[in-house]
Amino acid sequence: MNLKTTLCCLTGLTFLTGSVSPPAQKPVLQNIREITTGENEYSSPVWSPDGQKLLFTDHHNDALYIKEVAGKSNVQKIKSGQGIGYKARWTPDGKGVIFYEKKAALTGPGTLFEKSINIKGGRERILTETTSTKANRTFTSKKNPSLKVYINPETLKLEAREGEGEPWIITPEDGQFYSPLVSPDGKNVIVNEGANMYLYSIHGNAKRKKLGIGLPTSWLPDGSGILTFEDETKDGHTISGSELYHVAIQTNAKTKLTNTPDKIEMWADVSPDGKRITFSDEKSGKIYVADLKFNR
Template sequence: MKRNILLCALLLLGIQLQAQEFSKPKEIPVKGNFTNPVASPDGKYALLTQEHNHGVYLLNLTTYDVVPISPNTGIGYGYTWNADSQTFYFKEKGEKEYFSNSKVKSYSIKEKTASEIDLNHNLLPSFNGKNEIVVHTNPFTLQIEATNLKTQKTWLITSNEGQYYNAILSHDGKRVAVHNGPDIWVYNIDGSGKGKLIGQGIATSWSNDDKYLIGFLDESQDGHSISNSEILLFDVENARTKKITSTENQFEMFPSLFGENQVIFSDENSGKIYVSTLKL
């Protein structure tokens, strides 16, 4: 227990505690417990899932209606939006299939229909329907790679030893944020140069101008259950971290930036969804 507390303290030493201006979070009045919200580019919708990535749900951020899209277990991870905000993508497996056999489905909000598309589900998290280049973890080497979907050419991005995960492509497609243990690194998409250590935590979203990453850092006193979690803002250019929430009873996680620096995030303690505005 003391070791875990000491580790958390060490991680927080590099965090500047003066918070950015963060408006008082507004609770989204939805029934049920949800997590991992990902807002559409136009800010009109958000994708949600439930505990253990159970199911995919579509939240209308104007009416607060929640529409169940798929009830299957374990599929609420890695879903992503088309750049037009009218289509989103998620993975789904058959009842007797393994997750490695998952197929990618495209859902049209206008038509209210889902159809299978020809895309490896491992490439899904950085796919927006229009980009030719996607980033992903090689499941065998645990390094981050990029693939050109048009030419099928694949190349290595990370060059250091480690087990990398959760690659997040920048909006301009020139850089990628990756994770290696508790560390967040940013690499050039073409694999040139060395990676840059940005901070520690879990990054979940780039700002529209690609100058910042937003994410969170959770804590555990027993090494198993979460005892707290706060939202962090990472200044990519200066490699500085700022803590932008500080609460005892809320476990803020999975923040997603959209619109004019608006943030949607989940409270893992209550299963509620909140929105706020961040002044960068």
């Protein structure tokens, strides 16, 4: 499936009298290195809160793996299960992983469990349990963990709620929205409608802004930009290529970070200090790390 066919930055303008804006900084990737070996294929890496480990899954989202970034440690498989790798994330303390697991029912929607698993002992804990037809994976930010953002599976609109409070709609427009990405400060969210990315204020106090084509996968820690990817296809079905991009939130400036026809780079994530990124090559199934630099 071509992500271009299935895929707003809200900025204030500051007028500085008598001042000159500094030249824009152009992002580049340096020192790209592979950190996985062997024949197994992996996907969708995510940095741990301390920037020392990576969490990733396989091409079918059916397993959870972790690996130390430094050194030559082996990949550690911590759990298997259908779909558990999709949008899995670290616990805030970095000692565990949060994932979703669905239990089917003979009738009705079944039960969606949000669980955590300790990466050392393997102990699991149920965080939430929902049987509603509106149940879906939720997204939040470090600065406001009680704020939950999610796609309503019945309406395909983006909604939010505080704790267990009443939800509100973020996307009033007609359309089918998917893949939300909450900003680090918890004030804005980027979401796809078709091939286009839009940035919304979560509390609906500004008009949405179009960011262009792509699938956003990670905010920079300071909220100044995002990482995206764009896939390519020759037959309309099989992905034949993909490259990584950086989009500046204030200016909408778009920079191509990779240009490798022999790889299919996707699912980039920025390290907590903003100095490195990780991504997967969906062609080989390898995980890579690279230094992220900004040059004038």
